[in-house]
Amino acid sequence: MRHCSLxxxxxxxxxxxxxxAQEPDSLWDVWSDKSRPDTARLSAMADFxxxxxxxxxxxxxxxxxxxxxxxxxTGIARFEGSALELLxxxxxxxxxxxxxxxxxxxCVQLHHAQRDADGVAGALGNIGNMYTxxxxxxxxxxxxQQSLDLYTAIGREEGMGQGNNNLGRILLLEGDLAGATAHxxxxxxxNEKAGNKGGVLSGFGNLSVIMAQQKDFTRATEYALRGMxxxxxxxxxxxxxxxLANLGGFAVEDKRYVExxxxxxxxxxxxxxxxxxxxxxxxxxxxxxxxxxxGQHQRAYELLVQSxxxxxxxxxxxxxxxxxxxxxxxxxxxxxxxxxxxxxxLSLRILQGIGATVDIGTVxxxxxxxxQSAGRSDxxxxxxxxxxxxxxxxxxxxxxxxxxxxxYSFENEKRALADSLQxxxxxxxxxxxxxxxxxxxxxxxxxxxxxxxxxxxFLFQRNRITKEKARSEELLLNILPxxxxxxxxxxxxxxxxxxxxxxxxxxxxxxxTTISEQLTARELVEELNVCFKAFDxxxxxxxxxxxxxxxxxxxxxxxxxxxxTSSPLQVVHAALEMQRFMQQRKAERTALHKxxxxxxxxxxxxxxxxxxxxxxxxxxxxxxxxVNIAARMESSGEIGQVNISEATHxxxxxTLGLHFAPRGKVQAKGKGEMEMWFVEKNV
Numbered sequence: 001m002r003h004c005s006l007x008x009x010x011x012x013x014x015x016x017x018x019x020x021a022q023e024p025d026s027l028w029d030v031w032s033d034k035s036r037p038d039t040a041r042l043s044a045m046a047d048f049x050x051x052x053x054x055x056x057x058x059x060x061x062x063x064x065x066x067x068x069x070x071x072x073x074t075g076i077a078r079f080e081g082s083a084l085e086l087l088x089x090x091x092x093x094x095x096x097x098x099x100x101x102x103x104x105x106x107c108v109q110l111h112h113a114q115r116d117a118d119g120v121a122g123a124l125g126n127i128g129n130m131y132t133x134x135x136x137x138x139x140x141x142x143x144x145q146q147s148l149d150l151y152t153a154i155g156r157e158e159g160m161g162q163g164n165n166n167l168g169r170i171l172l173l174e175g176d177l178a179g180a181t182a183h184x185x186x187x188x189x190x191n192e193k194a195g196n197k198g199g200v201l202s203g204f205g206n207l208s209v210i211m212a213q214q215k216d217f218t219r220a221t222e223y224a225l226r227g228m229x230x231x232x233x234x235x236x237x238x239x240x241x242x243x244l245a246n247l248g249g250f251a252v253e254d255k256r257y258v259e260x261x262x263x264x265x266x267x268x269x270x271x272x273x274x275x276x277x278x279x280x281x282x283x284x285x286x287x288x289x290x291x292x293x294x295g296q297h298q299r300a301y302e303l304l305v306q307s308x309x310x311x312x313x314x315x316x317x318x319x320x321x322x323x324x325x326x327x328x329x330x331x332x333x334x335x336x337x338x339x340x341x342x343x344x345x346l347s348l349r350i351l352q353g354i355g356a357t358v359d360i361g362t363v364x365x366x367x368x369x370x371x372q373s374a375g376r377s378d379x380x381x382x383x384x385x386x387x388x389x390x391x392x393x394x395x396x397x398x399x400x401x402x403x404x405x406x407x408y409s410f411e412n413e414k415r416a417l418a419d420s421l422q423x424x425x426x427x428x429x430x431x432x433x434x435x436x437x438x439x440x441x442x443x444x445x446x447x448x449x450x451x452x453x454x455x456x457x458f459l460f461q462r463n464r465i466t467k468e469k470a471r472s473e474e475l476l477l478n479i480l481p482x483x484x485x486x487x488x489x490x491x492x493x494x495x496x497x498x499x500x501x502x503x504x505x506x507x508x509x510x511x512x513t514t515i516s517e518q519l520t521a522r523e524l525v526e527e528l529n530v531c532f533k534a535f536d537x538x539x540x541x542x543x544x545x546x547x548x549x550x551x552x553x554x555x556x557x558x559x560x561x562x563x564x565t566s567s568p569l570q571v572v573h574a575a576l577e578m579q580r581f582m583q584q585r586k587a588e589r590t591a592l593h594k595x596x597x598x599x600x601x602x603x604x605x606x607x608x609x610x611x612x613x614x615x616x617x618x619x620x621x622x623x624x625x626x627v628n629i630a631a632r633m634e635s636s637g638e639i640g641q642v643n644i645s646e647a648t649h650x651x652x653x654x655t656l657g658l659h660f661a662p663r664g665k666v667q668a669k670g671k672g673e674m675e676m677w678f679v680e681k682n683v
Contacts (some may be wrong), residue, residue, distance in 0.1 A: 017572060022068060024034050032240045039076060040076040042076060042079040042082075043079075046083075046086065049063045050086070051085045053086065055351055056274075057090045057275060057276070060093075061087060061090035061091070063086075064083055064086040064089075067086070068084060071304045076616070077113075081110040081111050081119055084103055084627045085103075085123065085126070087098040087103055088101075088126065089126075091132070092129070093238050093274065093276060094274060094275045094277060095276045095277040095278025096277065096314070097130050097134060097278070098314070101127065101131075101134075104126045104130065105123075107119070107123035107126075108124060117150060117153075117154050118151060118156060118159070121150035124147040124150065125147035125148075128166055128170075129144075129166060131143060132173070132314060133316060134318070135350075135354035137173065137354060137541075138355075140170050141167065141170055141537050141541070144163060144170065145163075147159070148160065148163030148164065148167065157196075161186075161187045161194060161199040162182065162187070162191040164186040164187035164190065168182075168183030168203075172209060172210060173308070173318075174355055174607045176543075177210050177213060180210060181207065184210075185207075185577075187199060188204070191203065197230050197234060201227045201231055202227075204223045204224070205223075205242060205246065207223045208222075208224040208246050209246060211223060212246070212253060213283075215253070219303045220246075220250050221250055224246050224250070226242065227239070231243060237270055238279070239271075241271050241279050242279070243263070244267035244284055245263070245267040245279075245282060248260045248264035248267060250263070251263060252289070257290055260290050261291070264286040264290065265287060265378050266286065267283045267286070268284065275282075277310055277313075277314055280310060281311045283305060284303050284310070284323075288300040288302075288303030288307060289326050292333055299575075300330040301327065301330040301331070304326040304327045305327065307322075307323040309328060317354055318354060319460070321347045321350035322347075322356075324346050324350070325343070325344065325362060328341075328366045330368050331370075332369055332373070335418040338374060340367075341370045344366050344370060345367065348363045348364070350655055351363060352656065352658075355573065355577075364383045364384075364386040365387045367383040368387060371383060421678050452465075499559065499610055501605060501653040502557050502558065502560055502602060502605070502608045503557065503566075503567075503568040503604070503605040504555070504604055504627055505556050505558075505574070506553065506555055506625055506633070507553065507555075507578065507599055507634065508600050508601075508634050509552040509597040509599055510597070510639055511598065515596075515597060527597070534581045535554055535556075535578055538574050538578055539574050540613045542570040542571075543566040544558045544574055545561070547622060556571075556574075557571075557622060558570055560622070567651075568605050568648055569655055571603060571648075572642065572644065572655075572679055573647070575603055576679070576681060578601060582597065582598070582599045582640075583640060585597075599639065599640070601634060601641070601643065602634030602635070602636065602643045602645075603630060603631035603643070603648050604626055604629040604632075604633050604647060604648055605645070606616060606625070607624060608624040611624075627673065629645060629668075632671050633645050633676065634669050636674075641678045643676055644678075645675070645676060646675040646677075649675075649677045658680070658682065659680050659681070660678070660679050661678040661680075663677060663678060
């Protein structure tokens with residue numbers, strides 16, 4: 001069983017206030033001195049709350065309310081936004097996500113009204129964090145990407161660091177370890193440039209979890225201890241609690257149970273002292289799971305019931321799913337197999353509903369044992385297949401290589417940069433020494449200065465070339481699957497391949513021509529871009545390849561790469577997310593009295609031929625009757641529905657959490673009558 005919390009609390013995107021080099025006592029003096037100007041008092045309040053929010057979040061909340069009242073009374077609007085953000089932070093730090101979320105939305109409105117791009121970006125990032133905590137990963141990605149894009153536009157290193165960290169955390173929860181590692185290493189780079197130790201701390205925390213997922217507990221512990229040292233330096237109790245939880249998880253996974261429980265109990269104590277309910281429910285889950293590993297199932301069951309009660313009171317599905325998975329294991333240990341299956345199935349439905357891939361394999365393993373014990377071999381086999389599929393996606397050799405590639409690239413770049421800087425520094429010292437001793441006169445001194453200058457130019461040119469190469473690599477991978485891109489670079493060409501089982505997805509907007517007449521050309525392109533960008537994010541997170549867009553139609557496919565990075569089930573889940581996004585987008589635009597698209601979507605699975613066409617502006621494409629049938633699934637579908645073929649239905653029909661409505665034989669243009677199903681998630 002996995003015991004690492006996986007919810008390492010990232011440093012908050014607190015952008016509106018600046019921590020100054022002042023001690024809390026001196027800040028209190030400024031705050032409490034009512035003879036000082038209101039602006040000075042409000043600034044001191046903000047700094048004081050910043051200093052205490054992680055160590056005393058209850059006090060931080062009271063102080064933030066006082067600050068908000070003073071900002072409103074004095075009419076100093078910019079501090080009203082800061083006060084709201086600090087108030088929301090106090091909720092978040094204590095794990096009260098549902099209270100924090102609406103306050104962060106208020107922050108966005110205030111910062112937007114004040115044209116404060118930095119504040120807007122920070123609040124958007126925090127909204128993304130809230131949706132991550134709630135297990136709503138699609139929304140979380142959308143807000144985090146908006147935050148990162150805005151920070152990038154204004155060139156704020158710290159914000160870019162936090163945005164990459166938070167996107168990395170979402171990918172980690174979804175099981176994309178290589179993608180998560182890439183974002184987290186970028187995060188550390190940006191935060192180091194900005195001198196933001198809290199951001200570096202978060203990167204180390206999440207990287208430690210990635211290493212643990214791959215059973216590399218040595219590196220996991222190294223990252224955790226590096227982060228813990230920063231947490232101690234910053235007196236960040238929340239981060240200390242998270243690192244203790246992770247260290248406990250690593251120890252338990254390494255079968256050092258007593259040591260692991262000790263770490264988890266320290267984490268629980270800190271969480272309770274801070275009133276952090278999110279940390280408390282995770283610590284109870286971790287301790288209960290550890291006792292289960294020791295065979296003390298009754299003790300484990302009691303702790304996990306406490307964890308579940310808190311998670312449900314907080315209305316947080318991800319933590320509820322974790323507690324249920326632990327209860328399933330404890331029930332199984334107590335010989336209550338039917339109860340174990342009930343807890344496990346409920347946990348599985350929640351995890352599949354929110355797309356938390358990393359934990360599905362753990363729950364499937366518990367369910368397999370429960371069904372085996374209950375004599376239900378059919379369900380046991382299904383759970384075994386799911387367990388293998390999920391675990392392979394996280395711990396496969398290719399996934400590990402992806403993480404190692406990201407780490408190697410990061411360390412190599414840092415080492416090369418350090419070598420170049422050292423070279424330049426040595427040359428500069430030589431010049432200084434020559435000038436000091438006056439051994440060589442102006443001409444040669446100028447020559448050495450030129451060498452030092454050349455070192456700087458060399459470094460600049462090298463960095464530019466490296467960046468251009470990276471950009472070219474990125475563009476190539478945006479066009480082609482990774483293995484095809486590699487073949488193209490190695491051979492100058494790529495052979496066409498027959499793929500036995502690919503799952504093709506088509507979308508099409510109904511009434512596109514009519515709606516396009518109501519929009520300007522720019523508005524039309526912008527709206528298409530919003531939709532297709534969302535689709536790109538959805539399929540990328542699930543390892544699905546984008547093939548092309550044709551006008552308002554979007555085409556993608558799963559199962560094209562070897563080893564396969566996506567399954568028919570992943571394509572179906574992506575389709576459901578796409579339709580959900582379009583429904584939310586329509587609601588948003590309708591509220592603004594703007595026209596919105598409705599969408600049909602169809603899926604079919606079968607053999608295809610894949611390859612590159614063209615020499616200039618080449619394109620990766622797929623051909624075969626499978627593609628034609630997938631297009632018919634879309635054109636024969638209905639608005640807001642995911643329409644799948646008989647072939648796809650046969651591959652996903654046993655999936656828990658999905659409901660399939662048979663449509664019978666439906667007339668498909670050029671194909672005659674074909675069996676079709678609508679698929680949706682169980683509510």
